[in-house]
Amino acid sequence: MNLAPLRESVRGELRDDDSILATYNRDASRLKARPLGVFWPLDTTDVHSVVHWARERSIPLVPRGAGTGLAGGSVGQGLIVDTARLTQIEIQEDNLLAIVGAGVINTHLQDALKPYRLFWPPDPSSHRISSSEET
Numbered sequence: 001m002n003l004a005p006l007r008e009s010v011r012g013e014l015r016d017d018d019s020i021l022a023t024y025n026r027d028a029s030r031l032k033a034r035p036l037g038v039f040w041p042l043d044t045t046d047v048h049s050v051v052h053w054a055r056e057r058s059i060p061l062v063p064r065g066a067g068t069g070l071a072g073g074s075v076g077q078g079l080i081v082d083t084a085r086l087t088q089i090e091i092q093e094d095n096l097l098a099i100v101g102a103g104v105i106n107t108h109l110q111d112a113l114k115p116y117r118l119f120w121p122p123d124p125s126s127h128r129i130s131s132s133e134e135t
Helices: 004-009 018-023 044-057 106-116
Strands: 013-015 037-040 061-064 079-082 089-092 097-100
Touching: 004 044, 018 037, 044 061, 044 079, 089 106, 097 106
Parallel strands: 037 079, 061 079
Antiparallel strands: 013 037, 089 097
């Protein structure tokens, strides 16, 4: 698959070399699948671009957070969209609202909420490494 057109339309990093594909062919489950490539979007514009590109070509997108899932949800033969660089956190204290990027590590969100005396209830045992996308 030629990923060059996508590379030209996004700011994030896109890789399809063997070392990256070997790294992303599994998560914490026992499932294994070789992806077409791995894309690290920098913002929602990048996400929109990759979704549009993949839809036009009927290429499956596989979202991936920290890769701690035990059900194989971040493994697939399509294009992996690694959310690790989507780490923005916005706290709206008046609304009791946190707007976070899909790559925010749960512990980082809890730390950002502490000054407001707030917390985010879903707190899996993997909170130090799992991301918002996986919880």
